[in-house]
Amino acid sequence: MNTSSLFSIIIITLLLHDHCNCQNAPKAGQISSMSKPKEGDSATFGCKAQSGDKPLYFKWFKDGEVINNHNTIRIEYLTKDSAILVIDPISVNHNGNYTCVISNIYGRDSSSIQISIEGPPKWLNKPEMLYNVHVNDELRIPCSAVSSPIAQVILKMFKGSSWEVIDDVSIKKAENQIVVSKVEKVHEGKYGCEISNGIEPKLWTEFDIKVIVPAEFKEKNTAVSTKKGNSLELECSADGDQPVTVKWFKDSTPIDKVDPLRYQITDAPNNDGTKSMLTVNSADVKDDGLYLCLAENSFGKDERKIRVTIIEPPPAPLNFAVQQVWSRTVSVSWAKPPESKTSILSYIIRYWKVSSPGVNDRLHEINVSSSLNLHLIKDLEPGSQYESTVIAVNEVGSGAPSQKISFVTGEEEPSGAPVDLHAIARGPTTARLAWRSPPRNTWNGKLLGFYVGYRLVDDYKTPHSFKTVSIAESNSSHHEYFLRYLMKGAKYSIILKAFNSAGSGPESSEITVETLSGDVSNPPRLFVSTVTTDSITVGYSLPSGSNKIQNLDLHFKEGDDSDWREMDFFLENKDVGEYTLTALNPDTIYTIYLTASNENGVSDPSNIIKTRTVRSHRDNFAIGSIFDGSNGQYGDSRAFVGVLSIIIAVSTIIIVIVIAFVYVRKAQLEASTKPNFEFALATGTLPLNKSIPNFGTERRFTDPENTKPLMNGTMTLDHHANQYPVSYSNLPTENVSY
Structure with missing residues (x-):
């Protein structure tokens, strides 16, 4: 006889020896069990009423649900005031809370017991062999078991040649399920679900996840701009299971019908899908428009739109003009260029000084905000000619320059004095003066001439008397003047000032000269x-x-x-x-x-x-070449005519010279x-005079022992071009007044 049968006989005996104590509503005693049951044994649980009027009614519940007789569970009634629950054999599936309810016409009472059977886990929900799921969808895979003690669920993935435990935040375990909230292509593969509570055998099952990826573009719309003449490259990368095909359209027209020779299309399939490139070697305005990529595979299709804008540098600003000119500042204005596809970012004002015809000084540039159309150019040189243009700038770069304008700044008095002033007596009443113009950047306009100031050295209280020396149009910086009607054998103080239309500049350094006490010889x-x-x-x-x-x-x-x-x-x-x-x-x-x-x-x-x-x-x-050397006859008559013309021309020149x-x-x-x-x-x-230094060189000081060339005159173009002496008739002299 086994332990379970003996336990049942003991309970029955106890019930038979008890006597009825009728006290109206029943009172349930504690559910009894001989020992802690083990998995595979027969288990008996007794429920007895301690009191209560008969008849009594018994019901058994598991986890709140009524228990009926089953293959492994049955209810036996040995006496009118007791009931026995028999589970044979018992397993972990029977774990739970069991309740015995006793009732009569006067009321009811219950007693409960928690049954926990330890053993290896048993499948509750087992995964299927294959799960097909679309990308970005949610996936729930059941993988649970009944276990006491409670089992642990471990998810593994087969990578390479071994199983690896998954440690991915995108895969979670909840409610006896494995949940992937957003399926991606990386989730595709072979998986295994392991359930273990430390009691062998543990549970293990394998399943596959197949991620279905329809053709799709991650970016649906974009805009591309490029400069005219540059290469245009458009890219459409479609994700999806192969094969993925991509077709191109321009303004709803298939590319192969627009201009198949102009557009080059290259497709490159890869693991994620297909990358398609459309290329134009040299973009033109006709390439401007809306392009459409249509990707398609067995599971779906998608489209991507690309707005292409072919942009050029902006047109030239309009109506560039001078508003007002001062000596060192000029106000310029302009109008915005015609509207283009891109906005104007800024303007560049370029200006340069015109030194001489065809020769310009350094280029200056000023950046001006796109919101302005008027600017004040500063730090100019007085009395100088300038030229200027304005250029609009957009995201491509600088556009075409506007029409060129020219302006001349107002003059100011010269800020520099004449330099290298020398004087030498040319006789008892005449002194020859020679000097150089002030530095060109100090003229502050057009130099019109010089004021020659002179007075007796000893007569320092008397101001200098001035003679005006006008200069003609010339690039020469060397000048000379013969100061006449001086006193014989007297010492004079000499100064110079340059002048232009605005006034005269500062004085030069003072020099002295003494006229001769005797006369020089007449020229031979x-x-x-x-x-x-x-x-x-x-x-x-x-x-x-x-x-x-x-x-x-x-x-x-x-x-x-x-x-x-x-x-x-x-x-x-x-x-x-x-x-x-x-x-x-x-x-x-x-x-x-x-x-x-x-x-x-x-x-x-x-x-x-x-x-x-x-x-x-x-x-x-x-001259004999015009004759035939063999017979003395004239040769080519054209050669003779040519020689005759030369002779006539030379004769004419000789006559003029004579x-x-x-x-x-x-x-x-x-x-x-x-x-x-x-x-x-x-x-x-x-x-x-033999002692006059060489004014035709660039030296400020000369060596009087060197041989000196003849000095240059005021009327020369430059000191290199002047090869001959300048006569008195070409030199400025003072006007005599009495």
Whole structure:
């Protein structure tokens, strides 16, 4: 006899020996059990009424539900006041709260007992073999068991060649289920569900998750802009299970029907789907529009829209003009360019100073806000010409410049003084002044001339008297002036001021000059005697009173040389003589003049002579070439006509030169008895004192021991182009008033 049967007999015996104690409503005693049941045994639970009027009624409940007889559960009634619940065999599935309810006509009472059977877990909800789920959907997989003690559920995924426990926040366990709130492609694979409570055997099952991905674009709409002429690339990356096809449309028209040669389409399938690229090598305005990508696979389709804008730099601003000009500031205005596809971000004002025709100074740029159409350009130079344009800027870059405007700033007084002022006495009543203009950036306008101030050194209380020296249109920075009608043997203070239309500038540094106490000699006369291929012989005649002349200086230069060479020779008590220059180059122009010196200084130059050495024999034109050398007859008649034309032209030139020589010679003879300055005005010669420094160079200080070329004059274009002396007739002189 087993333990369960013995327990049942004992309970029955006890019930039989009890006697009825009727007290109206029943009172239930505690549910009894011989021992703690184990899984697989037969278990008996007794329920007895301690009191209560009969008849009594018994009902058994598990976890609140009525228990009926079943294969493993039955209810037995041994006496009128007791009932026995038999579970055979008992298992963990029978775990729960059991209640015995006793009732009669007067009332009811109950008693409960908690049954907990330990054993390995038993499946409650087992996963299926395969789950097909769409991407982004929610997935719930049942995986639960009945267990005492309570079992742990572990989810694993097969990766590579082994099972790995899943530690993914997107996968959760809730309500006896495995929940994936938003399925993604990464969730696809083979899974296993393990349930264990420490009592073998544990539960294990495997299942597959297949993620179904319809064709889909993650980004549905976008906009693309590119500069005209640049490459245009449009991308459509569609996710989805293969095969995924992508079709392109432009403004609802299939691309292959728009311009198949213009558009290149490349598809590249991958694990996630298909990447399709549309390329245009050089974008144009006709590529502007709405593009559509249509992706499709077996599970669905999707579309993506791309708005393409072909943009260009903005047009040029309109009506760029000067509003008002001051000496250092100018106000400019403009109108916005015609509307473009993109907004104007800013404006760039460009301006530059025009130094001379075709030559500009450094370019300046000013960035101006797009909300403005008026600007004040500052820090300009007075009396200067400027040019300017304005440019609009958008996201592509700078557009075309507006029409160019030109303006001249107002003048201010010169801010710089003349420099390198030198003075030398040219006689008892005349002093020659030479100087350079102030630095160009201090003119503050167009330089019109200079004020020459002079007074006796000792008469310091008397202000300087000023002479006005106007200058002509010239790029030369070198100037000179002959200050006449001074006192003999007197010392003078000299200053200079430059002036323009706005006024005069600051004074130069003060210098002093002392006029001569004696007179210099009249200039000699010079003429060409003979010319060869490598020599020139010149003759000269001395003026009256030549016994006062101490020596003669012959000045000459070759071609366009800027430097003069000087030859000194002494008189031989003759009023006439000649001198030969040798070792010269053939067929070369030489310029020659002569000066005379006495105890008071150097005379004015003689008449200036230009002459050319003879061409060498090998360079002579072989006139016989126009004849036929074999028989002495004329050759080509056209060659003869050409030579004849050259001869006529040369003859004409010689005649003109002779007439001019006669005229000049006549003027020299007529002026021979005139004073030194009148003679210079008549003949175009220039007196030059030997001690005057070289004003034709860029040096501020000169070495008086060096040989000095003839100084440059006011009327020259520049000091390099001036190759010849400037006569008195071309130099500014003061106006005499009494």
